[in-house]
Amino acid sequence: MDPHERRRQILDRSAHLFASKGIAATTIREIADEVGVYSGALYHYFPSKEAIVTELIREYIDDLSGRCREITAQSQTPVDRIEALALLALSTSEDYRGATTIWQREGEYMRDRLVEADLAETADEVERAWRAAIADGVAEGTFRDDIDPDVFYQLIRDAVWQAPRWHRPTSERSNADLAREITRIFVDGFRPRAE
Amino acid sequence: MDPHERRRQILDRSAHLFASKGIAATTIREIADEVGVYSGALYHYFPSKEAIVTELIREYIDDLSGRCREITAQSQTPVDRIEALALLALSTSEDYRGATTIWQREGEYMRDRLVEADLAETADEVERAWRAAIADGVAEGTFRDDIDPDVFYQLIRDAVWQAPRWHRPTSERSNADLAREITRIFVDGFRPRAE
């Protein structure tokens, strides 16, 4: 089999197993079984189990930060940027379901892998984009100044990044639909407005 | 040492280790070290590592559901109930930091432990309380009917249960303060209201 393809296969199967059982609970032998080779063969592609994890996270962070930069480049209104960042979270979570789940589950373990792989700085770009959108909105009066912007950020971040755990895009509700609904709730609130 | 006290010690140290490293990555020997005994001694108190986890979760779920029933008993307005349920999440997370973190990290593993321990039904009480408060609010017109109540529930649940990861109660901001702030954001939104 084409080496590149096999490598891809190892990454994909690993991502799936890591996501569903956790990294520690997933064995090299299980990964090999899924790929259809013997465990020794995996070591021709990656020097260790940890190296597989690092590679998965690198691909994910690279793509995520790239897409994030596109969003901040087209400087829209604060509300538009929040909706775009919410959609970014939903769609990258879908495209990198394995990596995202690992990221959620194994917080501090992943932090270490990131620092090792020199990706910590890149990983922080998304947070800065959120905080900038929020700060701009407060500055221009679009957002209230009697709400702690830090609290607002943490709440919407958790809500958005956890969302793929209960939402799968369907024909009835796409990721874009959900991003819009989330933005409506956080920006306008659940209580009816007088109009 | 008093057996009951030692048992308590084992539970507390285990909770701390499980929460910070994950269950699979925490070894019986580590727990024993923390308690200050040899690993064999632990087996006089619990038949297995899993039994420790189950016991931790049982204590937590029992207390949580008890406090939840108190809230639903005093039937307040929907907004008050949401604030009370938010505070419930924040304060039980503080009182059971270990158990809560385990609960967050090891979702599907914990589900199995719950079913085994016959606690699944109890664990669902909190969800029902949230959904009832939301449905009542929509029915009486306090909440908008053009927002999917299911989406609203999932968002506020994730936001509230993740909050202890970034918030520790201080003299400047207590859990009650944060619960109020969270409720304000979700109910009234981040955009200023005309008044």
Add this chain to the structure above:
DNA sequence: GTCTATACCCAGATAGAC
């Protein structure tokens, strides 16, 4: 109730034939 010692298993990783 705790310690010492150890059985037993399964993990990650390696070596060499093909």
Add this chain to the structure above:
DNA sequence: GTCTATCTGGGTATAGAC
């Protein structure tokens, strides 16, 4: 590049002395 076989370490759990 893959398979077979195996090394080595560390995990849970147990047994028996004290």
